[in-house]
Amino acid sequence: MFETMKRTLDARALAGPDTPVLLMVSGGSDSTAMAYLAADLREEDAIGPVAMLHVNHRLRGEDADADAAFAGEVAGALGIPFFLCEIDVAGMAARSHDNVEAVARRERYLAANEALTSLCQHEACPLADGRIFTAHTADDRIENFYMRSIVGTGPGGFRSMRYQNGPVVRPLLDATREELRNYLVQRERDGKPVVCDADGNLWREDATNAHTDRFRAYVRSEVVPAAKAWNEAMPASLVRTMNLIADEDDMLEDLAGQAWDETVEPVGEDASGSEGFVLLPPFGAVARPLQRRVVLRGLKAMLGADTRIDAASVAAALAGFADGAPQGGYTANIQGDLAVSANKHGVRVEPMAAFRARRKKDR
Template sequence: MAQVQAKIPVLLMVSGGSDSTALLELVCTYVAGERSDEGLFAMLTDSLPAPDRIVPFVLHVNHMLRGEDSDGDERFVRELCEKLDVPCEVQRVDVGALARSRRGGMEAIAREERYRLASSALDRVCARVGAKDGLICTAHTIDDRVETFFMRALVGTGPGGLASIPRVRGNLRRPLLDASREQLRDWLRKRHPGVPDEELWREDETNLTGDNFRSQIRRELIPVLREFRPGFEGSLAQTMDLIADEDEALRCQADSIAYRTLVWDGETASMPVEALRSLSRSMARRVMRACLLVVNPDARLEAAQIDRVLDGFEDEGFTTETSGGLRVSVSGDALVIRKVQ
């Protein structure tokens, strides 16, 4: 008798904002076989297994940064999941406290915590349904991708950074990366006619009023570009796709070199200095990035940090730190990478 194959768990990361609320409701309609919007439905079809092969779950992470508003987001997600009959797990993380005790910005720490918790939650979900593996989905849109492009371009980055947010990374999927935030909000409004926006999703006022870099880009730069070149997001997305395709080919070469030269014991990574010395500067950057990502796959590395390593690794006693809490130092003839304790 043929064995019945377990359905594939799809863990949806839902904050309660319009994008992730739309993702949750869209996936529910996708599983139910509804085709309420052909364009959005096609995006899900391209990113996810067939509707009858998946089962959705939700993870909500309360960052505890906005007091009652954060708790309101949590209640909203819990109630929405109950209404849609989707299992929901909530995790609370005091990101403010973590930011005070760690190096790194608030946004980066919050992101690292979300993905760490999502990976653990997916393992639990897979064990619960008897699945070998599953997928994690986020609700990033073309708006997020454009904002990230400019954030990285303005602080300095390589081609990989300019490719911005990838559609796929391991078991992570971003099915709505070609949709706009307003497109998703319009879909929610049409699905729930007559319901005020404030009841359809939660609004984080700091997205527009906050003083972090992303909020400033969203509030001050993007409106100017839209006025200067309406619809620029689509053409910029095509450019980012081209950069991503070419960057992927070079990344594979760099990963192959890193795989052959890096020694990783689960805590410390090391590679011969000579391995970097023999490479062109451009390939050395890529190999160095690949090695750093072995130690912390979620590190958001900047080009200037990579160049700092390449400029200093010939110096005896060299040491520096990068994003993601990584320390790089020279010990004898080896370059050593470890997480900062």
């Protein structure tokens, strides 16, 4: 596992000897294994200074407190600085009427960025050099693949998880959960430092993982085992397939970026298009797969990177072109209360309020 994690970091240039690393550790098998492996990598000077963060979402009472205590003991055994953050996720979700899991994820990464900032300041390292390690595995990636297969996704969605997304790095995507658990057991047998909970377990088990009323848990317990029954080598073969998809997705994203630069005019001063964008007449000659990606890029800039963009919204923007040319007089209202309008100068996407103000002014 040490070589697997190091190979992933090196091959993809995810971290190096001077990289400050914040570990997000829940206490489960995957993140506990990552903590031990990261400590060994630090000893080998393969990564820079290391700290650990545990976020207690206060959703599971005494079990959540025990998870936090376990994570703290792991950090102590490894001599790693430990950040503990407690968040009343249920209360926040009730007040905001948001999904509990979405709130938990948002707050968890906010805490991680704050902890990484503190680590970098303490080590006198540029924040841009810092990385947040999460313990997502090949199993998580495979589950995402099947979840997206069921609900639908764009072609790039089938790459599933990225090895790196901004400062967030997933160094265990080439390892399975079973391999990591075997590593923990073997580590104990080899007499290396390990921590056990009150029941003698090498990691904490989240009982909610066994519930099949949640989509991911259903895919984990029902869909993936059925796929493995047909092909025992499915995990390795599917990871290879997702990496091939990722390579092609990266290439298409680069081409879409070029198409954006050459055929799109951002509204306002923000070059990202956050205030709106105009698809210029030459956009009509761009290949349709790249057109979709260009529009998706613009809509995410306006609505937020984490927003799930409706396929209907992309199609409505593209419908402003016909036979490769803007269709004057075309209008549409899409998600986020955005207006799409076309004239001979191109197809414009902007907030509905801005569209109405322009029309009123023109009158």
